[in-house]
Amino acid sequence: MPLAPVVILVRPQLGENIGMCARAMLNCGVTELRIVQPRDGWPNDDAIAAASGAIDVLNSAKLYETTAEAVADLEYVLATTARMRDMVKPVLKADEAAREVHHRHDDRATPNCGILFGPERSGLENEDVALANAILNIPLNPGFSSLNLAQAVLLACYSWLCCDNRFPPAAAAAPEEGDNAALAPRGEIETFLQFLENDLEQAGFFRSPPQKPTILRNIRNFFFRSSPTMQEVRTLQGILVALRGKKRGSKAENQS
Amino acid sequence: MPLAPVVILVRPQLGENIGMCARAMLNCGVTELRIVQPRDGWPNDDAIAAASGAIDVLNSAKLYETTAEAVADLEYVLATTARMRDMVKPVLKADEAAREVHHRHDDRATPNCGILFGPERSGLENEDVALANAILNIPLNPGFSSLNLAQAVLLACYSWLCCDNRFPPAAAAAPEEGDNAALAPRGEIETFLQFLENDLEQAGFFRSPPQKPTILRNIRNFFFRSSPTMQEVRTLQGILVALRGKKRGSKAENQS
Numbered sequence: 368m369p370l371a372p373v374v375i376l377v378r379p380q381l382g383e384n385i386g387m388c389a390r391a392m393l394n395c396g397v398t399e400l401r402i403v404q405p406r407d408g409w410p411n412d413d414a415i416a417a418a419s420g421a422i423d424v425l426n427s428a429k430l431y432e433t434t435a436e437a438v439a440d441l442e443y444v445l446a447t448t449a450r451m452r453d454m455v456k457p458v459l460k461a462d463e464a465a466r467e468v469h470h471r472h473d474d475r476a477t478p479n480c481g482i483l484f485g486p487e488r489s490g491l492e493n494e495d496v497a498l499a500n501a502i503l504n505i506p507l508n509p510g511f512s513s514l515n516l517a518q519a520v521l522l523a524c525y526s527w528l529c530c531d532n533r534f535p536p537a538a539a540a541a542p543e544e545g546d547n548a549a550l551a552p553r554g555e556i557e558t559f560l561q562f563l564e565n566d567l568e569q570a571g572f573f574r575s576p577p578q579k580p581t582i583l584r585n586i587r588n589f590f591f592r593s594s595p596t597m598q599e600v601r602t603l604q605g606i607l608v609a610l611r612g613k614k615r616g617s618k619a620e621n622q623s
Numbered sequence: 624m625p626l627a628p629v630v631i632l633v634r635p636q637l638g639e640n641i642g643m644c645a646r647a648m649l650n651c652g653v654t655e656l657r658i659v660q661p662r663d664g665w666p667n668d669d670a671i672a673a674a675s676g677a678i679d680v681l682n683s684a685k686l687y688e689t690t691a692e693a694v695a696d697l698e699y700v701l702a703t704t705a706r707m708r709d710m711v712k713p714v715l716k717a718d719e720a721a722r723e724v725h726h727r728h729d730d731r732a733t734p735n736c737g738i739l740f741g742p743e744r745s746g747l748e749n750e751d752v753a754l755a756n757a758i759l760n761i762p763l764n765p766g767f768s769s770l771n772l773a774q775a776v777l778l779a780c781y782s783w784l785c786c787d788n789r790f791p792p793a794a795a796a797a798p799e800e801g802d803n804a805a806l807a808p809r810g811e812i813e814t815f816l817q818f819l820e821n822d823l824e825q826a827g828f829f830r831s832p833p834q835k836p837t838i839l840r841n842i843r844n845f846f847f848r849s850s851p852t853m854q855e856v857r858t859l860q861g862i863l864v865a866l867r868g869k870k871r872g873s874k875a876e877n878q879s
Contacts, residue, residue: 391774396764421767455806455852462785507784508652511677518647518777525778528763529718563862572865585858593849602841606819609828610866 370472371397372445372527373481374520375437377495380406380487386417387517388484389424395524399478400428401437406486434483434495439554442479443471443594446499447519448491449512456592457501461523464503465530471550479550482523487516497588498553551600553591559604560587566611626728627653628701628783629737630776631693633751636662636743642673643773644740645680651780655734656684657693662742690739690751698735699727702755703775704747705768713757717782720759725786738779743772807856809847815860816843822867 374392379385379402389400402409409430418425431437438444445464446456459467468480482503485491496502505514505522514522564583573579595603630648635641635658645656658665665686674681687693694700701720702712715723724736738759741747752758761770761778770778820839829835851859 387771390771393767394763394770394774419769419771455850455855507650511649513675514650515643515646515675518650518774521774521777522781525763525781567862567865570865572862582858585855586862589849589851589855589858593845595845599841599845602838602845606823606828606842609823609826 370475370478370480371395371399371524372468372472373399373401373441373478374524375401375403375434375481375483376405376516376520377403377434377437377483377491378406378486379484379516382407382411382413383417384487384516385411386414386419386421386425388520389414389418389421389428391517391521392524393421393424394521395528397524397527398424398427400424401431401481402428403431403434403437405430434498435553435557438481438483438498439557440479440552441481442550442552443468444481444483444499444553444591445501445503445523446483446491446496447503447505447523448485448496449504449507456496456499456588458504459501461503461505461526462530464501464523465526467501468527469530479552484516484519484523494584494587497584498591500592500594549597551595551597555597555600556590556595559600559607560590562604562607566607626734626736627651627655627780628724628728629655629657629697629734630780631657631659631690631737631739632661632772632776633659633690633693633739633747634662634742635740635772638663638667638669639673640743640772641667642670642675642677642681644776645670645674645677645684647773647777648780649677649680650777651784653780653783654680654683656680657687657737658684659687659690659693661686690754694737694739694754696735697737699724700737700739700755701757701759702739702747702752703759703761703779704741704752705760705763705770712752712755714760715757717759717761717779718785720757720779721782721786723757724783740772740775740779805853807851807853811853811856812846812851815856815863816846818860818863822863 374388374397376385376388379388382405385402385405392398392400405411407413409428410425414425415422429437445459445468464482471480472478483491483495483499485495503523505519507514563586567573573582590603630644630653632641632644635644638661641658641661648654648656661667663669665684666681670681671678685693701715701724720738727736728734739747739751739755741751759779761775763770819842823829829838846859
């Protein structure tokens with residue numbers, strides 16, 4: 368059986384919904400659940416009651432403080448959202464996304480793909496979406512497209528379950544073979560971005576403090592969306608070190 | 624617009640589940656609901672509360688005393704069941720069933736296909752299944768295949784919807800119009816890369832001259848592949864200017 372994607376619930380509100388998500392996941396053979404800041408704490412009795420037996424999924428769920436931490440070891444992350452986003456990112460229908468996950472999981476020993484789901488009321492924040500390689504869209508009646516959380520999880524997981532390898536991968540831009548061609552885990556990209564942000568801060572790049580979060584999010588969105596390979600992240604880090612090294616030599620007073 | 628199948632809930636127990644079924648139906652553009660002997664009577668406040676706005680589906684639902692009456696005007700009926708039945712009847716997977724419904728609906732003015740769903744606890748009786756042309760099976764994790772009622776309705780209706788290209792993939796999450804979201808012309812990326820190469824040259828980044836062409840090609844590949852927008856190219860240029868500006872102030876002797 369091919370590897371299932373990791374399901375990541377970001378700031379879910381109701382324990383009952385988390386339990387129903389676990390049930391929907393297990394219905395489709397998807398077992399790895401990660402939860403970012405569940406509103407009502409964890410473990411949660413309502414979740415257990417609603418899981419209808421999918422207790423192992425809940426018991427093995429991992430908790431995270433931030434979405435970035437929850438996706439740090441993943442190479443390919445989809446953000447489930449129906450809303451317009453002011454970000455340029457590929458949009459995959461659920462079945463296309465499922466084929467992409469299948470393709471990227473080939474020959475892996477551990478899951479390297481994840482699907483993000485936002486809180487019940489508001490959906491994912493732009494900062495969460497910025498961490499993703501692509502947007503997963505479930506095509507529904509445009510006049511009535513609001514799904515509850517567990518049903519969104521069900522349709523995404525069912526699409527994965529229905530998919531097999533008969534179909535060619537959706538991605539035209541699949542990386543080349545070889546270790547260096549493996550996509551970088553999100554955490555490696557995050558590390559690079561932290562260094563970049565520090566350097567930009569020191570260089571006075573953020574002239575307008577109120578705009579800093581938006582500018583940072585755009586930068587983050589670009590690099591996460593770009594799905595760099597490990598080698599590319601190393602090159603980007605090398606570029607930064609090279610430019611920073613020059614500065615360090617000459618502007619040591621800037622270093623604290 | 625192709626006709627959607629009729630959804631027939633046979634002896635549903637909880638009003639809440641009926642409401643969630645109505646919501647799942649409307650999510651998929653399925654609007655005709657028939658209900659056989661709802662346990663808690665009709666209309667039902669719990670159903671309305673759980674429908675999350677799919678009120679028209681509930682208001683226009685028709686009530687029946689028997690399953691036979693509920694399917695009397697239909698030509699093709701599917702019985703949703705996961706259990707083995709001691710009956711000889713074709714078994715269709717959800718996607719096959721959906722194609723069958725599409726095919727049989729061609730050129731009809733009124734719905735002639737229906738899908739039966741049984742009570743929450745027990746599922747359809749053999750007498751109900753006997754009324755069907757075929758069995759609809761939703762392929763799930765064989766070790767954990769019990770769906771709640773609304774989720775079974777959702778998967779059956781979604782399978783039908785997926786056969787249909789009525790709803791194009793979310794124009795929703797496509798990038799917004801406007802200059803900032805437009806992908807940068809290759810020439811703009813090239814200009815940025817020329818500046819980057821110059822800066823890297825000056826920073827001593829290319830320590831091994833023979834490897835320089837390969838490294839440069841990898842960098843170029845990353846940025847071209849990433850399909851940055853015009854705004855992102857401007858941001859990348861701004862990053863470079865910020866880092867270079869620091870250097871210029873202190874290392875003017877490097878500038879030729």
